[in-house]
Amino acid sequence: MxxxxxxxxxxxxxxxxxxxxxxxxxxxxxxxxxxxxxxxxxxxxxxxxxxxxxxxxxxxxxxxxxxxxxxxxxxxxxxxxxxxxxxxxxxxxxxxxxxxxxxxxxxxxxxxxxxxxxxxxxxxxxxxxxxxxxxxxxxxxxxxxxxxxxxxxxxxxxxxxxxxxxxxxxxxxxxxLGRTISPSSSSSNTSVSAPTISSNSGTSSEIQVKYQAYANGRWWADITNYNTSNSDGYAGVIGVPIMALRANTVGKPEVCGYLEYRAHSLNGGWFNWQRDRQKDSAGENFAGNCRTKLDGLQMRLISCPGHDVHYRVHTIGKGWLPWVTGYGSGADGYAGWYGYPIDAVQIYV
The missing domain is CATH 3.40.630.40 (Zn-dependent exopeptidases)
Known part of the structure; x- marks a missing residue:
């Protein structure tokens, strides 16, 4: 080395x-x-x-x-x-x-x-x-x-x-490191292992999730599932706190269901639940407020029997935390660690 x-x-x-x-x-x-x-x-x-x-x-x-x-x-x-x-x-x-x-x-x-x-x-x-x-x-x-x-x-x-x-x-x-890449090469070195997932059609057996993080004053590129086509397969910027997140399942709701999620503000409380990227009563389609750091995330998949949403977060100070399945599983039923800002998120169904 x-x-x-x-x-x-x-x-x-x-x-x-x-x-x-x-x-x-x-x-x-x-x-x-x-x-x-x-x-x-x-x-x-x-x-x-x-x-x-x-x-x-x-x-x-x-x-x-x-x-x-x-x-x-x-x-x-x-x-x-x-x-x-x-x-x-x-x-x-x-x-x-x-x-x-x-x-x-x-x-x-x-x-x-x-x-x-x-x-x-x-x-x-x-x-x-x-x-x-x-x-x-x-x-x-x-x-x-x-x-x-x-x-x-x-x-x-x-x-x-x-x-x-x-x-x-x-x-x-x-x-x-002495390697040459072509335009079609995907850059997907990952720092941790994760379950193998599907990456395409949006059928009941292959449901995609698209998600996007707000950090450093801007919305970053959409990510689809975990480690498919977007760099290292996570939403966010390592080292920069996420202040909002939006996500949705891809495809017809009767097939893919709905993704519901909410975020916890750093040293604060939980924001309202969001469903896919539908606008809520305040006209917003994201969890968070684009101003406050987040230290917790909860997600659940609705109207899609036999499938669960899996998600995990990377925090400043603790790194990648364990995968959480659905709402209510994992430590205290959320992904995150109170008091440690989230700077990256990975999701798949």
Whole structure:
């Protein structure tokens, strides 16, 4: 097993160090990618040091802080994660800006080529290729081999329409570890085992559940079941508390039934039950309020005899907790741990 330094560039609130801002904000998205890269590498048994600077500082201070942390460790590779800018295409011109990787010299060319290929293939954006520079501080001041990844363009609508930080992170990890992926490859490394489930038709024997989490000020992509087609098969962002959840069975109710669910607010009480994504009396179709962290979840499948809903949550501080079946089973009849924010959810029927 190898050791790596991984960091996201820039500082979210730094004095001139916040990075590129467009449709996406670099210092936000690069940290999501960084966290997922670290998680995936550690899942494969590697040692990873997070060398990201998160305190308020200048651009120079941020760079020096990153390099100082990197140089405290002897590792196989320093990886600096960024997002690019300069396209100024906010309407979309049908052409993507793309991805590129900067290197100090050719010693890291093979890794760089793989990462460029993997991100380009996975996200469906242009491969701008491996590039070289001896003027980038992170590349010329670190004692280890280093690369700087520009994942996509924050100010290109064609890039941001295709953006998925989890897929990007998986593409980076595959490249680091010597693996090349194709556009049809699914990125599904999981940190834990789970029951085998079906993934298609929505018949009475194969019922799908679609679910979506609200975190970090936005609704994230829909997930279908557990570990089918969406990255690691969970809704949420590891390390970022979920503040609302919505879900539904896919298909005709007389076949698939209804999914009912409710959420518990952190150190508070239970929100009202929701049914599928139907609007309640307040006009909302989700559990939670999009403002309060959640620490508990209950679910039940209605009008579908012979089937149960299975669900579990990942919490900040406790990790993945055991699977719960239906409403009333498991510890105290809910998935979660009071006092620990939920940051990811998995569901299947």
């Amino acid at each position: 190898a050791s790596y330094n991984i960091h996201a560039g820039h500082c979210p609130q730094g004095n001139g160090a916040s990075g590129a801002v467009g449709i996406l904000k670099e210092s936000v998205e690069d940290r999501l990618v960084k966290d997922e890269v670290i998680r995936l590498l550690r899942n494969e048994g590697h040692t990873v040091y997070d060398c990201t600077v998160n305190y308020n500082t200048t651009q120079t201070g941020c760079l020096r802080g990153i390099v100082n942390m990197c140089n405290q460790h002897t590792v196989a590779l320093d990886v600096s994660i960024h997002l690019n800018s300069g396209r100024n295409d906010y309407s979309g011109d049908g052409s993507t800006g793309g991805t590129e990787v900067f290197n100090y010299d050719t010693r890291t060319k093979a890794i760089s080529d793989r990462i460029c290929h993997n991100i380009s293939s996975t996200l469906g954006i242009r491969n701008r290729g491996t590039k070289y520079s001896k003027n980038l501080y992170v590349l010329n001041s670190t004692k280890n081999l280093a690369i700087l990844i520009e994942c996509c363009f924050v100010d290109d609508k064609d890039d941001t329409d295709r953006w998925d930080y989890r897929k990007c992170a998986q593409a980076i990890v595959e490249g680091i």
